Amino acid sequence: MKLSNETVMVLKNFSSINQNLVIKSGNTISTMSAMKNIVAKAIVKESFPSDFAIYDLNEFLAALSLFSKPELDFSEDFVIIREESSGSKSLKYWFSDPSVVTTPTKEIKMPSTEVSFNFSSDTLSQVQKAAAVIGAPDMALEDGKLKVTDKKNDTANAFDTDLDIVNTLGQKYQFWFKVENLKLLPGSYSVDVSSKKISFFKNNNVNIEYFIALEPESSYDE
Numbered sequence: 076m077k078l079s080n081e082t083v084m085v086l087k088n089f090s091s092i093n094q095n096l097v098i099k100s101g102n103t104i105s106t107m108s109a110m111k112n113i114v115a116k117a118i119v120k121e122s123f124p125s126d127f128a129i130y131d132l133n134e135f136l137a138a139l140s141l142f143s144k145p146e147l148d149f150s151e152d153f154v155i156i157r158e159e160s161s162g163s164k165s166l167k168y169w170f171s172d173p174s175v176v177t178t179p180t181k182e183i184k185m186p187s188t189e190v191s192f193n194f195s196s197d198t199l200s201q202v203q204k205a206a207a208v209i210g211a212p213d214m215a216l217e218d219g220k221l222k223v224t225d226k227k228n229d230t231a232n233a234f235d236t237d238l239d240i241v242n243t244l245g246q247k248y249q250f251w252f253k254v255e256n257l258k259l260l261p262g263s264y265s266v267d268v269s270s271k272k273i274s275f276f277k278n279n280n281v282n283i284e285y286f287i288a289l290e291p292e293s294s295y296d297e
Contacts, residue, residue: 076147077159082119083139085283088260089115090132095171097128097178107179112288113256114179117281124149128178130171138168183286185275188267189295190216190248192240194276196263205234206254213290214257216240216250216268226251226292250274251290259285270295 078086089096089106092113098104100123105116127149129135139145144159156166198221202214205223209232215222219240225231242248250268259276260283267275272289 076121076123076149077145078139078147079120081281082121083136084260085117085119085281086132086136088258088283089117090136091258093177094132095128095130095176095178096132097173097176098123098126100125105179107177108256108258109177113258114183114286115258115283116179117283119282125151126173127154128171128173128176130176135168138166141166183273185267185286186269186271186273188269188275189244189246190240190242190250190268192216192238192266194264194266196261198236198238199257199259199261199264201236202234203254203257209234212254214252214254216252217248223254226290246296248295250293250295252287253290256287 085104089104092108092115093106096106102119102122103116104119105114107114138156142156142158146157146159148155148157153167153169156168158164202221202223205211206214209223211223211225211231211234213224213226215224215226219238220235221238222233222235224233260278260281262281263279264276265279272293274287274289276285276287278284
């Protein structure tokens with residue numbers, strides 16, 4: 076088996092959410108952060124032949140990078156990585172015990188949502204850059220805007236940008252996110268937000284989606 080560039084990008088993105096990963100047989104890969112406040116799922120081009128666990132995903136990706144065109148041959152307890160069309164070098168990579176790896180155990184069902192918007196690639200990039208520049212840990216969605224600031228500091232610097240937001244019930248809202256939880260693959264997203272303090276980000280070009288928990292201060296006045 077060969078992994079597509081898109082699948083490798085997904086694995087790199089998932090490694091930023093959790094270094095552990097369990098891959099089930101088939102073409103769906105999912106991960107969950109250690110704090111259980113981010114769950115991500117992707118449908119990839121490849122179909123994996125069996126279940127296996129990786130304890131250190133960054134190490135596994137580094138092992139792949141030793142080969143210019145890696146081919147993977149899966150066994151029950153390990154995978155052999157070889158150079159395509161060449162038997163001159165190979166690497167045996169052992170799988171982890173699944174019991175020591177954090178992984179989602181059930182499907183998340185998104186509750187009814189009150190607010191939705193399109194999160195363009197440019198806006199996502201601006202938000203992440205602004206947060207780094209002004210040292211802002213928080214992002215608020217309110218009054219048709221996204222604001223990046225520090226919610227614990229009334230005089231904190233703040234960056235905001237307008238959004239075209241659909242508010243189905245027309246009530247006032249203030250939804251708080253941790254910027255560090257926006258561990259999204261670059262691209263544009265359709266976003267739904269629920270007053271149950273959970274959000275759903277679906278990439279418009281890649282078959283990948285994220286459930287991200289809101290902060291406790293979030294509110295929606297019904």
